[in-house]
Amino acid sequence: MALLEVRDLKASVAGKEILKGVNLTVNPGEVHAIMGPNGSGKSTLANVLAGRPAYEAIGGSVLYEGKDLLAMKPENRAREGVFLAFQYPVEIPGVGNAYFLKSALNAIRRYRNEPELDAMEFMDLVNDRVKLLGLDEAFLSRSLNDGFSGGEKKRNEIFQMAVLEPRLAILDETDSGLDIDALKVVANGVNTMRSKDRAIVVVTHYQRILNYIVPDFVHVLMDGRIVKSGGRELALELEKTGYQGFEARAAAAAP
């Protein structure tokens, strides 16, 4: 069974139709890249899958592990193993990083009837992951994303992913705003998370991140539809032609 099965998904934001029929199948163990220019609907797809209010699915269906994902509340999607790395992580002064993440982890564990972790067990778990993302321990006692640099915020997203261990991770433009060193750290964190049980969907404008997180499949999203799918080479081709050239060819090829 596919992990994620998106069928003819249509979605609107503030009454405007953005996704116009997306089809996508993701199996466990796979890494998919969804590429597209600004306004193509990449972030809308990521947010609809995570259940963000105001991102409204108006047609089609999404099955996650065979279950109707769109019918689930956002917190239940997370508890079922769906994770969205935000393009713009929210700053929340007054809520400590460690406190937040422990609350999240234990909420997920309760849902799965697993015993909650106490403070000691939690710290044992996070200490490894903190190092993986090149973060220091002081980072855990800071307020959630409060005053973080762009790079720190993105690393924090991947750090959260490493602690929560989702089955399906959707990275929404995690590469944007990262310098090359930060990108390598983030990519390394993601690569460490690759496993036969887990799928990763990388949503990106640029090919660059795919040099470090090598995808199994690449999809090109244009105007709310996936217009072409292929392997790694499709991303390299896009880099040469750009979206404009691709768009022209896609238009010419259309019936």
Added chain:
Amino acid sequence: MAAPDPRGQYLADFGSLEKEFYASEPEWLRTLRATALARFQEVGFPSQKEELWRHTNVAPIAKQRFLPAVRLQTDGVSPDRVRPVRFSQFEGSELVFVNGHYAPRLSALKDLPPGVRVGSLAKMLAWDARIAEPYLGRYAKVEANPFVALNTAFLQDGAFIEVPKGAIVEHPIHVLFVSTFHPTPTVSYPRNLIVVGEGAQATVTESYVGLDEGTYFTNPVTEAVVGPAGRLDHYKLQRESEKAFHVGALQVHQDRASVVSDNSLSFGGALVRNDVKTWFAGEGAEVALYGLYATHGTQHMDSHTLIDHAAPACTSRELYKGILDGHSRAVFYGNIVVHQGAQKTNAMQTNKNLLLSKDALADSIPGLQILANDVKCKHGSTTGQLDEAAIFYLRSRGIDPQAARAMLTYAFVREVVDQVKVAAMHAVLSIQLASRLPYADVVREGL
């Protein structure tokens, strides 16, 4: 039909109390009372036509006949009843007042550095009134506020704290005012005087607590005088009965290079007004004013602050936060006045309100009056609901929406809560918050 003017009643009360209690007082104190009474008789209770009272209608106080609490018996309260509202695991001195009367039985005075005086103001006035004469009524001006006039005319008892030059009082001094139920609503007029000498340091916490859910009126005034390079950390925790009225004022007077902080934490009362004012009399002084008000039901809470930058190179920081629920209403009115010649003033004033209910109403009126040209002043105000983007972020990680709301609500107040450095008060505050914030049980760990 117009309501009968309550001034006549206060005049009559004064007349009988004067014969009984005030006649033996020194001349200066009797003059102070008479002047204050005359002022109150002249202006009466403020109307909403006055700018400083525009948002608060004190008619419920004016209409109610209150028996002066000085006439109540004082020995009706057992230590067991007071214990739950005292500070626990507290190493400092604690002065307890019941319905405005000093209760030596319930109070505990610890060892203090030589020359430091801590005790009942009334006792001190009876013993040697000259000690208070240079201070009492010199700072909290009766012209500025009819309720200060009322308190000054009827002032009864409170804490007298004097820390001489260079002395450092290590542990906080807690002044606890409890009110009990009485079939006839009563009024008490607590009056505190805090004098911190040059280079001296003290921490004073005031608590006002209703032991019963009765109607009564507390009208306290605190004057604090801080000498050159002195330091005062002052706290006021207001947990009156939710049927009670509380109209209080703090007036601080700061000499050069002194450092003062005030934390005003307000939870109780049906109708509450609190004025905090500080006057910079010498250069290089600093003040930090923090406030937290949490309202629910039909409570009305009004916080007024005034910072007078009357000397150059002083710094003021102000942060007041409110959480409003139910049909409650809260007012923040802040004013920073930078006087002519007060160059190099640095002032920042912030008020933030969080509305937990559609029916709650916050008025936020920050203000600056700048009469100098070389200053750094900033003020800001926000009122809103919890950030939906933040709620979604927490939910997207598996956190229950109610827990997300509780976390964000607590995060909102934390900035002020973290300023409470007195552990025993912090503990009381945490319990108070847990009883007040929605879904507090889910964030117990964070409290």
